[in-house]
Amino acid sequence: MxxxxxxxxxxxxxxxxxxxxxxxxxxxxxxxxxxxxxxxxxxxDSKRWEPDGAPIQRDFVQQPPLIPHDTKGYQINLKFNKCLTCHSWANYEESGATKISQTHFTNREGVEMANVSASRYFCTQCHVGQRDVAPLVDNEFEAVKVLQ
Ligand code: HEC
Ligand code: HEC
Incomplete structure (x- = not known):
């Protein structure tokens, strides 16, 4: 040693x-x-949700779209997923919501499935609600040219 x-x-x-x-x-x-x-x-301090509105412009094509509405009290747990009550392929027409992307049916092994993949089940892991707050750090990020 x-x-x-x-x-x-x-x-x-x-x-x-x-x-x-x-x-x-x-x-x-x-x-x-x-x-x-x-x-x-x-x-x-809790900040108020931005009022419900139309879909928000994306900054790059692979971006998970931001949530343009309040999600207060929307539960996502083992037995229930509030988001899917409006966004699933079964319910989107009636609720007027965008249906979840087809990519959300592919699991991590690349297998296409009939239901939402477990890796896409917790929607707010990627899709975030909006509140009007000052950014914690400055940044100069700009949307890709094709989406400006
Ligand atoms: C009561 C029905 C309802 C519920 C519940 C709901 N949404 Fe929505 N959502 C909508 C509607 C309606 C729109 C579309 C607004 C429009 O097109 O003007 C929308 C839009 C969105 C968009 C924007 C899509 C885009 O193309 O830009 C995202 C992302 C989203 N919701 C995520 C969620 C998530 C995540 C949850 C759960 C935390 C959720 N929503 C729960 C009705 C709902
Ligand atoms: C691992 C990250 C991730 C999770 C978890 C996730 N999404 Fe997404 N979502 C994305 C990305 C990235 C896109 C844009 C690219 C695409 O379509 O795959 C998207 C697209 C969408 C869109 C827009 C579809 C369109 O046609 O424009 C809706 C609506 C949506 N997701 C809802 C949901 C809901 C509801 C859940 C939960 C059941 C969820 N997502 C879970 C990443 C995620």
């Missing part, structure tokens, strides 16, 4: 001790706010 890991550990500890204060808790900003990690986070 050589002493390398021990030496590296000592160096790492020294570096962290030296630079540690530079990464103090005040500098760490996240969605949970300025709460110390060991404390229970405080609920952030």
């Amino acid at each position: 050589n002493g390398k890991p021990v030496v590296m550990l000592i160096v790492a500890t020294a570096v962290l001790t030296w630079y540690g204060p530079l990464f103090s808790q005040e500098d760490l900003r996240s969605l949970r706010g300025m709460n110390p990690i060991e404390d229970t986070s405080k609920n952030p």
